[in-house]
Amino acid sequence: MELINSLAAVPDTELFTGGHGGCRGCGAALAARQAMKALGPRTIITIPASCMATIGGSGLTTAWEIPFYHSLFECAPAVASGIRAALDIQGIEDVNVVSWAGDAGTADIGFQSLTGAAERQENIIHVCYDNETYMNTGGQAGSATPYLAATPDTPAGKPTPRKDMLAIMAAHRPAYLATASVAYPLDLIQKFQRAREIEGFRYIHILAPCFKGWGIKEDQTVQLARIAVECGLWQLYEEVDGRRRVTVIPERRLPVREYLRLQGRFQTMDEATIAALQAAVDRRWQEVPS
Amino acid sequence: MRQLLNGNEAAAHAARLARVEVLASYPITPAAPAMEKITQFIAEGSLKARFIRVESDHSAMAAALGASLAGARPFLITNSQGLAYMSEVLYHTSGLRQPVVMAVVNRALAAPHSRFPEQGDAVAQEAAGWIQLFCENNQEVLDSLLQAFRLGEDEGVRLPVMVNYEGYIQSHTRETVDLPQQEEIDGFLPLMRRPALDVANPMAVNTVAGPELYMDFKYHQDAALQQAAAVLEEVSAAYARLTGRDWGGPVAGYRLEDAEVVLVAMGSLVSTARIAVDALREEGEKAGLLKIRLFRPFPAVAVRQGLPAARAIVALDKNIVYGVGGALGRELRASLYGHASVPVFSYILGLGGRDAGVADLAQIYRQVRENMVAGLTPAAYQWYGL
Amino acid sequence: MAAKDLPLVPGARPGSMAAAAAMERIREQRPAIDKEKCNLCRECLLYCPDAALAIAGGEVRLELRFCKGCGICARECPARAITMVPEYAGDRGLVGEE
Ligand SMILES: Cc1ncc(C[n+]2csc(CCOP(=O)(O)OP(=O)(O)O)c2C)c(N)n1
Ligand code: SF4
Ligand code: SF4
Ligand code: SF4
Ligand SMILES: [Mg+2]
Numbered sequence: 001m002e003l004i005n006s007l008a009a010v011p012d013t014e015l016f017t018g019g020h021g022g023c024r025g026c027g028a029a030l031a032a033r034q035a036m037k038a039l040g041p042r043t044i045i046t047i048p049a050s051c052m053a054t055i056g057g058s059g060l061t062t063a064w065e066i067p068f069y070h071s072l073f074e075c076a077p078a079v080a081s082g083i084r085a086a087l088d089i090q091g092i093e094d095v096n097v098v099s100w101a102g103d104a105g106t107a108d109i110g111f112q113s114l115t116g117a118a119e120r121q122e123n124i125i126h127v128c129y130d131n132e133t134y135m136n137t138g139g140q141a142g143s144a145t146p147y148l149a150a151t152p153d154t155p156a157g158k159p160t161p162r163k164d165m166l167a168i169m170a171a172h173r174p175a176y177l178a179t180a181s182v183a184y185p186l187d188l189i190q191k192f193q194r195a196r197e198i199e200g201f202r203y204i205h206i207l208a209p210c211f212k213g214w215g216i217k218e219d220q221t222v223q224l225a226r227i228a229v230e231c232g233l234w235q236l237y238e239e240v241d242g243r244r245r246v247t248v249i250p251e252r253r254l255p256v257r258e259y260l261r262l263q264g265r266f267q268t269m270d271e272a273t274i275a276a277l278q279a280a281v282d283r284r285w286q287e288v289p290s
Numbered sequence: 291m292r293q294l295l296n297g298n299e300a301a302a303h304a305a306r307l308a309r310v311e312v313l314a315s316y317p318i319t320p321a322a323p324a325m326e327k328i329t330q331f332i333a334e335g336s337l338k339a340r341f342i343r344v345e346s347d348h349s350a351m352a353a354a355l356g357a358s359l360a361g362a363r364p365f366l367i368t369n370s371q372g373l374a375y376m377s378e379v380l381y382h383t384s385g386l387r388q389p390v391v392m393a394v395v396n397r398a399l400a401a402p403h404s405r406f407p408e409q410g411d412a413v414a415q416e417a418a419g420w421i422q423l424f425c426e427n428n429q430e431v432l433d434s435l436l437q438a439f440r441l442g443e444d445e446g447v448r449l450p451v452m453v454n455y456e457g458y459i460q461s462h463t464r465e466t467v468d469l470p471q472q473e474e475i476d477g478f479l480p481l482m483r484r485p486a487l488d489v490a491n492p493m494a495v496n497t498v499a500g501p502e503l504y505m506d507f508k509y510h511q512d513a514a515l516q517q518a519a520a521v522l523e524e525v526s527a528a529y530a531r532l533t534g535r536d537w538g539g540p541v542a543g544y545r546l547e548d549a550e551v552v553l554v555a556m557g558s559l560v561s562t563a564r565i566a567v568d569a570l571r572e573e574g575e576k577a578g579l580l581k582i583r584l585f586r587p588f589p590a591v592a593v594r595q596g597l598p599a600a601r602a603i604v605a606l607d608k609n610i611v612y613g614v615g616g617a618l619g620r621e622l623r624a625s626l627y628g629h630a631s632v633p634v635f636s637y638i639l640g641l642g643g644r645d646a647g648v649a650d651l652a653q654i655y656r657q658v659r660e661n662m663v664a665g666l667t668p669a670a671y672q673w674y675g676l
Numbered sequence: 677m678a679a680k681d682l683p684l685v686p687g688a689r690p691g692s693m694a695a696a697a698a699m700e701r702i703r704e705q706r707p708a709i710d711k712e713k714c715n716l717c718r719e720c721l722l723y724c725p726d727a728a729l730a731i732a733g734g735e736v737r738l739e740l741r742f743c744k745g746c747g748i749c750a751r752e753c754p755a756r757a758i759t760m761v762p763e764y765a766g767d768r769g770l771v772g773e774e
Contacts, residue, residue: 041489041492042489043489044360044487044489046356054498056494057494057496057497057498058497058498058500059497059498059499059500059502059503060497060503061497062494062497064492064494065492066489066492067486067487067488067489067492067493067494067495068487068492068493068494068495069356069359069486069487069494069495069496070494070495070496070497070498071352071356071382071496072352072378072379072382074348074349074352074378075348075349075352075379077349078314078342078344078346078348078349078350078352078353078356079352079353079355079356079359080356081314081342081344081349081353081356082312082314082342082352082353082354082355082356082357082358082359082360082364083356083357083359083360083487085311085312085314085340085342085353085357085362086311086312086356086357086358086359086360086361086362086364086485087360088340089311089312089338089339089340089362090361090362090483095489112345112346112348112349113344113345113346113348113349113352115345116344116345116346116349119345120342120343
């Protein structure tokens with residue numbers, strides 16, 4: 001396999017086309033568009049209830065150029081397992097089977113079927129596109145919502161920290177695990193390329209900001225996805241057989257304060273909390289080999 | 291080939307003979323042995339299928355649906371809590387017109403907790419858009435399951451099918467079952483692949499349907515379900531030609547010609563009622579039996595045609611729709627309304643495994659007969675055997 | 677009234693959303709690309725959530741039926757070759773070439 005190493009080498013074909021129903025500047029749609037560049041046309045995707053399940057298919061129209069099934073909220077990885085079994089029994093081998101869920105469809109209501117599929121080492125790719133809230137129902141807090149983020153149901157800020165889905169998924173010993181960000185499309189595309197080549201259960205977690213939920217402007221989606229990496233809150237890495245490799249070391253390091261203060265949802269966060277968060281991020285960065 | 295099989299084994303043999311390709315099931319009593327028997331068939335090589343060891347019933351149904359959408363013939367088994375947990379996916383399966391076949395080993399729904407037979411679990415899913423067949427014995431479990439694949443996959447139907455038999459009374463009781471030859475079933479059930487999810491012919495499935503589309507999709511779905519009654523007649527006739535066993539279509543009558551008081555039942559109560567009718571006939575009673583084989587779509591026309599001489603109808607329900615009564619009682623009244631003014635006496639019995647034997651049915655019969663002679667209007671429903 | 681003729685499995689065929697796209701209905705601003713400044717680095721192509729940008733004939737082309745006017749391309753262009761211009765300017769009406 002040849003890794004796509006430059007923007008010029010990215011295929012032009014759009015497998016998640018324009019005309020979809022996402023909001024302006026939708027990070028979720030952007031994640032799908034980028035990933036499809038690597039996954040290619042021989043891919044079957046199933047997406048549970050979420051923004052992404054609805055924006056790509058309305059009435060008798062769709063933005064998907066590949067087989068797509070808008071599944072129920074709890075069970076995209078189970079559906080994907082069934083699809084894989086059906087392909088296996090028909091002797092169809094060279095198809096990527098992807099369950100692609102939001103943070104709720106991954107970490108909350110979808111977690112039961114996800115942990116099941118991961119434990120069974122199903123030969124599928126599960127993708128979490130993470131906007132850190134329940135956007136399709138109005139941006140309520142879920143387990144992926146960060147500490148003190150204000151949402152419609154946590155107006156004073158979410159009182160508990162974010163669930164560490166990456167640690168949880170790593171504990172399932174997947175064949176491949178990676179983080180990605182829509183601000184680093186080549187890194188994202190390469191990770192999907194590598195995931196494609198590996199058999200077994202693969203998990204990719206993409207930070208995909210949503211301007212509505214985050215209290216930013218529509219044109220800041222990519223900017224925030226980048227600053228999240230630059231301030232160290234979102235590390236880009238991959239793990240094959242449990243061995244971690246950091247894939248992007250940002251050219252500049254920014255304080256977390258900058259990331260937080262750009263967003264409307266962290267307005268209630270005080271300086272002491274920000275300092276504590278900064279200290280935690282700094283500790284984590286010391287572990288990263290340069 | 292005749293074998294002594296319990297209902298679960300009969301169901302497993304049906305799955306083997308139907309050459310199911312994907313098995314997705316989550317253990318639940320008393321259905322689990324059927325699943326284990328199929329995994330044994332897979333292990334010993336007599337069935338080439340993929341078993342998905344799902345972590346829940348919801349995922350079982352979801353995986354079966356995914357497999358069907360991708361062009362395979364799936365199978366699954368469940369009941370009670372598992373079936374209720376699947377409910378949401380049942381609606382997806384029928385709405386997406388996938389002919390998934392599932393055996394339901396009827397068991398009472400908690401609370402209070404029970405693991406004993408009753409038909410309330412299937413009745414609770416009556417609006418889910420599935421075809422529902424009920425079986426009176428283990429031979430019928432095998433035969434109906436094989437027919438279910440052909441019925442659901444029929445071009446004019448394309449809908450999922452639930453084949454019901456009761457926990458323990460059927461699942462764990464051995465009876466002689468005649469197993470058809472594999473070649474016979476291969477001819478009866480050719481494998482048709484109609485994948486909705488196909489990289490060679492991509493489609494987006496379950497796109498959001500607005501008010502301008504949703505209702506029309508539902509119209510077509512309901513029309514297809516209505517077709518199932520007629521298709522079942524054809525499928526049963528074809529199966530009878532193949533095996534010599536004719537279970538009839540949506541309903542089957544027993545000693546109905548001059549029957550004045552007709553017992554109506556589905557599932558294992560049918561076999562019990564048959565014996566009760568014979569005993570009552572010995573005593574000179576004009577008793578008859580109408581077996582409801584197809585509960586969904588409810589065969590109102592066949593029911594009316596099946597009850598020519600009836601002066602009183604006894605609905606025997608092993609289920610309770612709270613606040614309404616028994617499902618059969620309700621359906622029978624609705625079917626007859628405006629066509630015949632025969633009183634329907636509706637009985638709730640046998641819930642959660644409570645015995646409902648030949649003597650019980652005879653006693654109910656006598657009660658009804660007395661009421662009929664006295665010209666009493668039936669109660670909305672009554673509980674028998676408390 | 678007869679029910680609409682619909683696909684048996686509820687769904688849609690590829691290409692249909694792209695064919696029906698008409699984002700001018702919701703767009704409030706659009707990118708204006710300065711060809712002099714653009715160095716064809718392709719960054720904007722992969723940051724557009726709506727697949728509205730492509731390179732053809734040696735320049736960045738904008739598919740206005742897809743573009744929602746989010747402004748990401750303008751913010752992310754390293755050469756600062758893109759500026760967002762309003763589609764409507766009060767009662768002066770539509771601004772732009774089309
Ligand atoms: C069983 C069920 N419960 C609740 C819902 C309502 N619902 C639809 S999408 C959604 C939130 C989705 O959040 P996430 O997975 O993070 O995706 P996002 O919309 O944020 O992209 C909820 C609560 C549903 N569709 N099904
Ligand atoms: S609410 Fe957010 S995630 Fe959902 S479509 Fe809009 S921008 Fe995308
Ligand atoms: S990002 Fe700017 S410089 Fe690069 S191709 Fe786009 S318009 Fe041209
Ligand atoms: S404004 Fe937004 S939608 Fe339009 S081309 Fe730029 S990035 Fe794409
Ligand atoms: Mg979300």
